[in-house]
Structure formats: structure tokens, C-alpha cells
Amino acid sequence: MVITSAATHPDEQDECLSSTFASRYVRQPIPRYKLPDNSVPKDAAYQLINDELMLDGLPRLNLASFVTTWMEPECEKLIMASLNKNYVDMDEYPVTTELQNRCVNIIANLFHAPLSEQETAVGVGTVGSSEAIMLAGLAFKRKWQTKRKAEGKPYDKPNIVTGANVQVCWEKFARYFEVELKEVKLSEDYYVMDPVKAVELVDENTICVAAILGSTMTGEFEDVKLLNELLTEKNKETGWGTEIHVDAASGGFIAPFLYPDLEWDFRLPLVKSINVSGHKYGLVYPGVGWVVWKTKEDLPDELIFHINYLGSDQPTFTLNFSKGSSQIIAQYYQFIRLGFEGYKNIMENCWANARTLRKGIEKIGRFNIISKDIGVPVLAFSLKDSSKHTVFEISDELRKYGWIVPAYTMPPDAEKIAILRVVVREDFNHGLAERLAADIDRVVKLLDTLPSLNTTNAAHVTPIPAEPNEKVKKSEKETQREVAVYWKRFVEGKKLGAC
Numbered sequence: 001m002v003i004t005s006a007a008t009h010p011d012e013q014d015e016c017l018s019s020t021f022a023s024r025y026v027r028q029p030i031p032r033y034k035l036p037d038n039s040v041p042k043d044a045a046y047q048l049i050n051d052e053l054m055l056d057g058l059p060r061l062n063l064a065s066f067v068t069t070w071m072e073p074e075c076e077k078l079i080m081a082s083l084n085k086n087y088v089d090m091d092e093y094p095v096t097t098e099l100q101n102r103c104v105n106i107i108a109n110l111f112h113a114p115l116s117e118q119e120t121a122v123g124v125g126t127v128g129s130s131e132a133i134m135l136a137g138l139a140f141k142r143k144w145q146t147k148r149k150a151e152g153k154p155y156d157k158p159n160i161v162t163g164a165n166v167q168v169c170w171e172k173f174a175r176y177f178e179v180e181l182k183e184v185k186l187s188e189d190y191y192v193m194d195p196v197k198a199v200e201l202v203d204e205n206t207i208c209v210a211a212i213l214g215s216t217m218t219g220e221f222e223d224v225k226l227l228n229e230l231l232t233e234k235n236k237e238t239g240w241g242t243e244i245h246v247d248a249a250s251g252g253f254i255a256p257f258l259y260p261d262l263e264w265d266f267r268l269p270l271v272k273s274i275n276v277s278g279h280k281y282g283l284v285y286p287g288v289g290w291v292v293w294k295t296k297e298d299l300p301d302e303l304i305f306h307i308n309y310l311g312s313d314q315p316t317f318t319l320n321f322s323k324g325s326s327q328i329i330a331q332y333y334q335f336i337r338l339g340f341e342g343y344k345n346i347m348e349n350c351w352a353n354a355r356t357l358r359k360g361i362e363k364i365g366r367f368n369i370i371s372k373d374i375g376v377p378v379l380a381f382s383l384k385d386s387s388k389h390t391v392f393e394i395s396d397e398l399r400k401y402g403w404i405v406p407a408y409t410m411p412p413d414a415e416k417i418a419i420l421r422v423v424v425r426e427d428f429n430h431g432l433a434e435r436l437a438a439d440i441d442r443v444v445k446l447l448d449t450l451p452s453l454n455t456t457n458a459a460h461v462t463p464i465p466a467e468p469n470e471k472v473k474k475s476e477k478e479t480q481r482e483v484a485v486y487w488k489r490f491v492e493g494k495k496l497g498a499c
């Protein structure tokens with residue numbers, strides 16, 4: 001409709017964007033990859049971009065992501081009003097800095113940091129958990145190096161122990177900061193890090209063990225308490241003093257409200273730092289994460305830069321310099337607007353909707369539920385029988401209804417299991433849960449009427465459409481479907497995934 005001659009297929013190296021609609025303003029097509037020579041009117045620029053963006057998925061139907069897609073209009077007002085505030089200008093915006101400090105303290109207290117009344121917490125706001133994890137990892141690496149140097153031992157081969165289910169940011173940390181990643185393999189019926197195996201991997205070069213509260217794959221919590229116990233025993237035997245970081249990107253704003261008795265945080269002696277994504281169940285739009293350390297001693301001083309303003313000491317420890325203030329302000333809004341009560345209600349509601357969805361999916365009778373009843377409100381499920389059709393086809397078909405539900409294979413050694421995952425967020429309500437279950441039922445029934453795309457019996461393998469083969473004559477419908485699937489995968493570049 002609106003964009004007429006624009007090439008939407010990435011393969012067509014069309015370098016220009018043109019639009020009959022906006023051609024009222026734009027006589028010349030706008031180059032796609034080069035800075036245009038001339039300006040266009042602001043309404044034309046708006047129209048062109050707005051129209052192109054219509055082809056994006058709807059964020060609220062994007063069930064692949066943990067990241068917040070809805071906030072109250074009052075908070076959006078605060079966000080808009082602070083768009084032009086650079087967070088790093090602490091002298092100029094001391095109130096924003098103060099709000100960040102309050103957030104850090106609120107989170108540290110929520111995670112049971114051992115703080116006296118007068119003491120302030122050690123932590124920082126980041127762009128997300130990824131940056132938070134880089135900082136936490138660096139602190140462990142530096143502490144370990146300092147200790148090794150003092151002992152006169154080699155400090156050039158640091159490693160970190162995690163489960164194979166870690167989010168990609170841990171692999172980034174390992175590669176960017178030259179730390180060997182030692183992954184505990186999963187198994188076909190256990191999809192998180194096994195604390196026993198993790199402790200076995202620990203050696204004198206281990207900077208820390210990273211446990212996940214809310215596995216990205218299934219939402220399951222790892223057993224941090226058991227890890228703490230086993231590691232304490234090992235430390236007694238070896239004297240290595242290995243400590244724990246908890247990646248609570250998604251679970252950090254679930255566990256304190258739903259499972260207050262679950263010990264996973266600073267109540268455990270070996271847990272020294274924790275990260276959490278403000279933009280996941282912290283309920284803020286993308287662009288905010290947090291990392292907190294248990295005590296000042298857990299963050300080596302040489303990593304901190306000090307800024308003095310208004311007579312007080314402002315320590316800073318981040319990877320980036322300039323960034324927006326809006327997300328910090330929005331986080332503070334959520335904390336005071338919702339309070340403990342509000343967060344608890346929202347998380348309970350998410351779980352209630354996850355259970356509705358679970359019931360609907362169980363009723364279909366074709367799926368095994370992989371996710372647990374305790375954890376992040378995520379529903380992960382696999383096909384009982386994928387000899388004819390796979391979860392990847394279900395994911396593709398659901399797109400036609402507008403749903404974005406990712407399908408993926410599990411990490412080693414559970415790659416044989418392919419699952420669909422729905423992240424239940426605050427804005428995914430009861431009605432949508434019922435609707436989604438009904439649509440999944442419809443898709444499964446539709447697939448029953450279609451020929452299998454599987455070229456092998458391996459249930460997990462993404463079907464690769466066969467080359468046109470003259471000997472095997474395919475029905476027209478089959479060929480059409482293969483072309484459609486191939487094209488879709490090509491366009492999407494399999495970019496759906498765990499995030």
C-alpha cells in the first residue's frame with residue numbers, strides 16, 4: 001500500500017527508498033545506505049519511517065522477550081520529560097543521580113545486602129544485565145588476580161564456571177575479557193546448571209561460579225543454596241575461596257515477591273554480587289539493568305572512578321559514559337508507585353496467566369511442559385511427537401495470527417530437545433492466554449492436515465527444504481509450502497531466539 005516501489009526483499013540490492021505516499025514531498029527517492037544529499041520536510045521523514053516501521057511485529061504480542069512492553073502513561077510522561085538528560089552529568093542532574101542511588105539501595109535491601117542503617121549499598125545502574133554482568137565479572141577477575149599475585153601464583157589463566165544454559169552475555173564477558181568459560185553441560189531431563197557438576201569444574205583459577213536465577217531457556221531457578229553449600233565444603237578442602245555471582249536478570253524481581261523464603265541472594269555467604277534487569281520484571285522499558293555487590297570489599301577500589309559533587313563522593317563504575325536518564329527515573333517511578341505490594345500482585349498475576357496458558361496447552365494433549373511451577377513465569381513446552389511436524393513449524397504458523405513465539409533447541413547436551421517458549425509479562429492477560437492456547441490448538445490441527453516437512457526422523461532438526469528433485473514429484477501444495485517456509489527463514493534470518 002504505502003511504500004510502493006521499495007524493495008522489501010533483502011536480496012534485491014535496491015538502494016533507494018521511495019514512496020508514492022510521501023512523494024508529495026519527496027521528488028527524489030531517498031537512498032537506503034547513503035546519506036541523502038538533500039533534506040526532506042519533517043512530516044515526510046516522519047511518514048516514511050513510521051510507515052516502514054508498521055512492518056515490525058507488535059511488541060505486546062512478542063512473547064519471545066522478557067523485556068517490558070507496557071508502562072503507565074504517567075511514567076511515560078516522566079520518560080519523555082527526561083529524554084534530553086544525559087545521565088552522566090551528575091553535577092548538572094544531582095537529583096537523577098540521587099534517584100539512581102535510591103534504586104541501588106532499594107534493590108540491595110530487597111536482596112538482603114548486610115547494610116546497617118547508616119550504610120549505603122554498593123551498586124550501579126547499567127544499560128541492562130549484560131553491562132551489569134561485565135562489571136561483576138571484572139570485579140571477580142580483578143579480585144582473583146590480586147589474590148594470586150599476593151600469593152606469588154600465576155594469574156594468567158582465569159576461568160569462570162556457568163551452566164551451558166547461560167545467556168550470551170556470559171560468553172561475551174568470557175571472550176571480551178579473556179576468561180575461559182567452563183560450562184556445565186545440561187542433560188535431557190535437567191536444563192539448568194547442576195551444582196554438583198559445577199563445583200567439580202571449579203579449580204584454583206576459577207574467578208567465580210555464576211548461577212542463574214531464572215534460566216533464559218525455561219525460567220527455572222538454579223539451586224544457589226546447594227551451590228553455596230557445596231562450594232563452602234570445597235573451599236574448606238582447597239582454600240581457594242571461590243565465590244558466587246547470581247545472574248538474576250529475570251528472577252531478581254520475581255523471587256523476593258513470590259518466594260521470600262527461597263535463599264538465593266546475599267543471605268548466602270558466598271554470594272558476592274547480583275545483577276538484575278530493570279527492563280525485565282523490574283517493569284521498565286528497555287535500557288536499564290542493575291548490579292549490586294554485597295559489601296564494599298567485594299568491588300575492588302581500583303575499578304571505581306570517583307567524582308566529587310555537592311560535597312559528597314560519587315563513585316562510578318560503568319563501561320559506557322553518556323546515556324539517557326529516563327530509564328533510571330522510570331525505575332524509581334515503578335518502585336514508589338508499586339511498592340512491595342504492587343510488584344507482588346503483578347508477579348502473582350503473571351503466574352496466574354502462565355497457569356491459564358499451561359492448562360490450555362496441556363488440554364491440547366500434544367505437548368510436554370518443560371518449565372517448572374516455581375521460577376520466572378515462563379511456559380516452555382516441547383512436542384511429544386515431532387516425527388511429522390516440529391515446534392519450528394508451529395512457531396511459523398503462529399506468526400500468521402500475530403503471535404511471536406520462539407522455537408529453539410536447548411544448549412548442549414540437551415540439543416535434542418526443541419521447545420517453544422512464552423514469556424508471560426504484565427501486559428499478557430488472561431484473555432490473551434486463552435486465545436493463544438486456542439490458536440496453538442488450531443495450528444496443531446492445521447499441521448495434522450499438511451504433509452510432513454521432515455526429511456529425517458530426528459525430531460529436533462529444523463527441516464531444510466530439499467533441492468528441487470525431479471525424481472520425487474511433489475504436490476503443488478507441498479512445493480508452495482516449502483518455498484514459503486524457505487523464504488520466511490531467509491528473511492527472518494532465524495533471528496528469533498532467546499533474549
Ligand SMILES: *Cc1c(COP(=O)(O)O)cnc(C)c1O
Nearest residue numbers: 128129130167216249250277499
Ligand atoms: C536477559 C538476560 C540477560 C541479559 O540481560 P539484558 O538486560 O538483556 O542485557 C542475562 N542473563 C539472563 C539470565 C537473562 O535472562
